[in-house]
Amino acid sequence: MSVLVVFHGDCDGIIAAYLYIKRYLKDLYPSGLTLAVTHPWRAHTDIKRLATGGNELIILDIALSERLVNILENASSRYKKVIFVDHHATSESLIKKLEPKIKVLYSKVTSTPRLLAQFIGTPLNPYEDVLVEVADICEGKTPYSGIDKSALDIVDSIRMSIAFDPGDLGFMKHLIDLMMKSKNPSQDPLVRLRTRRAKFLLENLLRILSEDSLDADKVKMAFLNLPLSRAFAGLIGVAATELSKAYRKSVILIREEQDKIVVTIRSTHRDALNISQLIANSLGGVYGGHAEASSITIGREPLSKVVNSIIDKVLKPEISKP
Numbered sequence: 061m062s063v064l065v066v067f068h069g070d071c072d073g074i075i076a077a078y079l080y081i082k083r084y085l086k087d088l089y090p091s092g093l094t095l096a097v098t099h100p101w102r103a104h105t106d107i108k109r110l111a112t113g114g115n116e117l118i119i120l121d122i123a124l125s126e127r128l129v130n131i132l133e134n135a136s137s138r139y140k141k142v143i144f145v146d147h148h149a150t151s152e153s154l155i156k157k158l159e160p161k162i163k164v165l166y167s168k169v170t171s172t173p174r175l176l177a178q179f180i181g182t183p184l185n186p187y188e189d190v191l192v193e194v195a196d197i198c199e200g201k202t203p204y205s206g207i208d209k210s211a212l213d214i215v216d217s218i219r220m221s222i223a224f225d226p227g228d229l230g231f232m233k234h235l236i237d238l239m240m241k242s243k244n245p246s247q248d249p250l251v252r253l254r255t256r257r258a259k260f261l262l263e264n265l266l267r268i269l270s271e272d273s274l275d276a277d278k279v280k281m282a283f284l285n286l287p288l289s290r291a292f293a294g295l296i297g298v299a300a301t302e303l304s305k306a307y308r309k310s311v312i313l314i315r316e317e318q319d320k321i322v323v324t325i326r327s328t329h330r331d332a333l334n335i336s337q338l339i340a341n342s343l344g345g346v347y348g349g350h351a352e353a354s355s356i357t358i359g360r361e362p363l364s365k366v367v368n369s370i371i372d373k374v375l376k377p378e379i380s381k382p
């Protein structure tokens with residue numbers, strides 16, 4: 061029996077992989093499973109390459125795109141069973157295209173583990189319960205007052221240790237393994253080392269971003285050129301979230317990459333998708349995510365053109381609001 065589990069390489073994606081494996085594939089763990097990590101912007105190419113055929117293909121916490129729908133339809137003929145599990149708002153309109161051939165678990169809840177928890181039926185044990193809460197907080201939910209500080213330590217250590225290198229499958233497997241053994245990730249030496257290193261980098265990144273940003277009433281815009289965006293690759297999403305919380309604004313972080321411009325948006329007042337849409341209307345590009353967090357990928361354009369257009373379309377209207 062060959063089973064491929066592809067998951068999003070972020071906090072709720074990894075917890076989703078753990079919970080799914082624990083509840084449905086425990087007997088096959090670890091040697092009977094192939095685990096693979098991906099990110100929404102490259103999921104279609106990764107899955108096309110990896111999904112060569114077998115018994116089951118499981119996709120967890122990956123926002124759908126038209127291209128991904130096509131790849132999954134193709135892959136479905138090579139597997140006995142394909143299961144797609146996701147919570148992203150932007151997947152909603154594409155779900156029905158998948159459904160005839162692929163088993164879909166979809167609901168617009170805070171995180172993919174929360175969706176799994178609702179689907180599982182039998183109650184979660186306390187350890188699983190904490191991790192589902194951790195996933196929700198990683199995805200932007202405000203922790204309930206009186207939450208155990210150790211849960212917040214887990215949020216911090218999972219988020220930061222992954223951000224240190226979000227493509228490192230070996231480390232993600234290490235995290236999943238800790239969870240399968242019901243260990244506390246925030247107490248693990250390797251997790252702690254990576255968390256410390258990531259925090260050091262994050263402090264520097266936040267300083268760079270705040271020193272060079274533009275502010276409107278409820279919006280803050282910041283930029284990274286190609287060398288900086290490479291240097292801080294995994295930390296950009298976390299930094300945008302931190303800035304948004306610190307300033308209580310929607311943060312628009314524009315960065316240059318090798319052959320594209322990527323805009324990361326975080327919003328404490330649930331404006332991320334609106335802003336993505338405004339940007340896509342004027343510059344084109346593909347966006348995905350939800351009200352608190354989204355990103356948009358634009359083709360090869362000069363950073364200055366993108367920045368100016370976002371100033372015109374998003375920041376200026378914001379400033380002139382009564």
Ligand SMILES: [Mn+2]
Nearest residue numbers: 068070073121
């Ligand atoms: Mn995710």
